[in-house]
Amino acid sequence: DAGVIQSPRHEVTEMGQEVTLRCKPISGHDYLFWYRQTMMRGLELLIYFNNNVPIDDSGMPEDRFSAKMPNASFSTLKIQPSEPRDSAVYFCASSLALMGNEQFFGPGTRLTVL
Amino acid sequence: AQTVTQSQPEMSVQEAETVTLSCTYDTSESDYYLFWYKQPPSRQMILVIRQEAYKQQNATENRFSVNFQKAAKSFSLKISDSQLGDAAMYFCGAAGANNLFFGTGTRLTVIP
Numbered sequence: 001d002a003g004v005i006q007s008p009r010h011e012v013t014e015m016g017q018e019v020t021l022r023c024k025p026i027s028g029h030d031y032l033f034w035y036r037q038t039m040m041r042g043l044e045l046l047i048y049f050n051n052n053v054p055i056d057d058s059g060m061p062e063d064r065f066s067a068k069m070p071n072a073s074f075s076t077l078k079i080q081p082s083e084p085r086d087s088a089v090y091f092c093a094s095s096l097a098l099m100g101n102e103q104f105f106g107p108g109t110r111l112t113v114l
Numbered sequence: 115a116q117t118v119t120q121s122q123p124e125m126s127v128q129e130a131e132t133v134t135l136s137c138t139y140d141t142s143e144s145d146y147y148l149f150w151y152k153q154p155p156s157r158q159m160i161l162v163i164r165q166e167a168y169k170q171q172n173a174t175e176n177r178f179s180v181n182f183q184k185a186a187k188s189f190s191l192k193i194s195d196s197q198l199g200d201a202a203m204y205f206c207g208a209a210g211a212n213n214l215f216f217g218t219g220t221r222l223t224v225i226p
Contacts, residue, residue, distance in 0.1 A: 033214070042120075042218030043205055056213060091159065099209050100147045100166065105159035 025094030143210030
């Protein structure tokens with residue numbers, strides 16, 4: 001397996017634009033997670049899915065953020081409209097279960113909003 | 115509520131020496147796991163070690179071991195014989211049946 005795949009690796013956009021980050025989890029993993037990493041807040045869990053269903057989105061900062069998982073092999077995190085304070089590295093991770101199983105992280109998407 | 119606190123934003127250690135990274139947590143879950151992830155400059159997140167809360171024996175993975183004090187809700191990571199490749203950001207985390215939290219990280223510098 002190629003591991004968790006994220007695209008794009010880098011994204012530079014202007015304030016107000018829509019940004020879509022993509023993730024392909026490891027095949028067979030039932031859980032998918034979206035994280036945001038910043039210097040100030042460290043690694044924050046934004047939302048996670050179990051079998052394509054969003055379970056906990058309490059970490060999503062505001063309504064400008066939305067995440068979907070239309071099938072077991074694809075998820076998106078969308079920011080609309082984007083703001084400079086959204087600049088961060090966004091990670092996607094997948095695992096077999098929530099407890100006890102290793103989460104496998106993608107390489108991350110570095111987002112810069114000008 | 116569940117929280118994970120890493121009180122040391124930065125630590126340094128001399129090569130070949132031992133260093134301990136601190137982590138405390140708070141959870142209402144009766145069953146949970148604790149873990150440490152390493153993030154080197156490549157940005158890739160790598161699982162270092164994990165501990166099942168119901169197990170009293172501290173987990174060990176080669177040069178990495180934990181000191182799990184359940185009553186004190188403490189889960190520190192000890193790195194023995196530190197190597198240059200250990201230089202990274204280290205994240206402590208906790209996962210229960212319904213939630214998952216990471217700390218803010220500790221940046222470890224290894225001095226040659």
